[in-house]
Amino acid sequence: MKLVELKYSKATIDKAGEKLKEKKLESSALNYSMEILSNWRAYHVMPLDTFAKVLKKRVKKIDVKNNAIVAQRLKRTPSILLKLTTHRTMRLSTMQDIGGLRAIFDTVKEVYDLVELYRKSQTKHHLHATDDYINSPKVDGYRGVHLVYKLEKEPKIFLEIQVRSYLQHIWATGVEVFGTLKNSSFKSGYGSKKWLDFFCLLSSIFAIKENTPVVDKHKGLRKEEILSKAKDLIKELQVIEQLNVYTEVYRVTTAQYKKAKKGRKGSYNLLILNSKDNTISVKTFSSENIVDATLAYMQEEMKYYKNKNINVVLVNTGDIRKLEVSYPNYFMDTNMLVKILSSISLDRYI
Numbered sequence: 001m002k003l004v005e006l007k008y009s010k011a012t013i014d015k016a017g018e019k020l021k022e023k024k025l026e027s028s029a030l031n032y033s034m035e036i037l038s039n040w041r042a043y044h045v046m047p048l049d050t051f052a053k054v055l056k057k058r059v060k061k062i063d064v065k066n067n068a069i070v071a072q073r074l075k076r077t078p079s080i081l082l083k084l085t086t087h088r089t090m091r092l093s094t095m096q097d098i099g100g101l102r103a104i105f106d107t108v109k110e111v112y113d114l115v116e117l118y119r120k121s122q123t124k125h126h127l128h129a130t131d132d133y134i135n136s137p138k139v140d141g142y143r144g145v146h147l148v149y150k151l152e153k154e155p156k157i158f159l160e161i162q163v164r165s166y167l168q169h170i171w172a173t174g175v176e177v178f179g180t181l182k183n184s185s186f187k188s189g190y191g192s193k194k195w196l197d198f199f200c201l202l203s204s205i206f207a208i209k210e211n212t213p214v215v216d217k218h219k220g221l222r223k224e225e226i227l228s229k230a231k232d233l234i235k236e237l238q239v240i241e242q243l244n245v246y247t248e249v250y251r252v253t254t255a256q257y258k259k260a261k262k263g264r265k266g267s268y269n270l271l272i273l274n275s276k277d278n279t280i281s282v283k284t285f286s287s288e289n290i291v292d293a294t295l296a297y298m299q300e301e302m303k304y305y306k307n308k309n310i311n312v313v314l315v316n317t318g319d320i321r322k323l324e325v326s327y328p329n330y331f332m333d334t335n336m337l338v339k340i341l342s343s344i345s346l347d348r349y350i
Helices: 010-020 027-042 045-062 077-086 108-120 166-181 193-209 223-236 239-261 287-303 320-326 335-345
Strands: 069-074 099-105 126-132 145-150 158-165 268-274 279-285 310-316
Touching: 010 027, 010 077, 027 077, 027 287, 045 069, 045 099, 045 108, 045 158, 045 287, 099 108, 099 166, 108 126, 108 145, 108 158, 158 166, 166 193, 166 335, 193 223, 223 239, 223 335, 239 335, 268 287, 279 287, 287 310
Parallel strands: 099 158
Antiparallel strands: 069 099, 069 310, 126 145, 145 158, 268 279, 268 310
16 A cells, blocks of 8 residues: 655644634635645554554454444544534644544453553554543543554544444444434534434443443443333334334435445445435445545535535445444444334334
């Protein structure tokens, strides 16, 4: 893979990040700032690929059933800008998850086995932070373990590895799916309080299922109370009905994608999801064409910069057939979540 040359200083990168936070930006300033962000983001690709190879090897040591999924992605511009805006002191040049890796296991035990493997490993890179959101869930209900590495290269960059169980992944998928459908960033704490409460309760139900700590505000509640509150919101918000309608629409639109891409392997996949027209398109790039992939990524983001109905993301799973499993939120295929919610409503889950 060809190394992407970094064309700008960290000071210039940070200035671009500040510019992009402005609500009204002239097209010339927007184009220049986007070009800088895109180049900085693309600079993460090669180390991200190197980390992915190591991650896959370590996952295989733990995942005896060969069920685990490993994926990687470059953070979307809207997500970058939201994070910069939410965390006022954060700089674009020091953001820790522009390059992200994800490992999804069947069980929590496997999650911690991988985390321990990383903690004990010898590497020239510095394990900058370990955030355990399983033993200490976020207030919104997010769970998983994040490993943040500071790389021994100049200029310094960070890479983040997210390790989750399948249930934790299902929860995060649900948050992103409904965030897209409701045009609200639930994952950042924005949106309807009832929807936020619902996801928080669902997280605690999954925690009980996995025998891990519930969200702090639910620690004083009995299991039956948590289930009852969740059931009431599932009914009031018509969660299952909404999921069924939207997943059926996307199942039809993704059928063409599956037929066209059947059996193909590609290193990078550019996804464009239109939540208004209910359409999905996928462009596949080989690892040798990563420069073209990142350029196309930037062009599509520029094209839909002000369109909140369009999600553009560049991901890598190693095998295009695994895209739907590792990034189901982009395909709106949430059958498992529907089954779980139905079981909760019928008092058959835990």
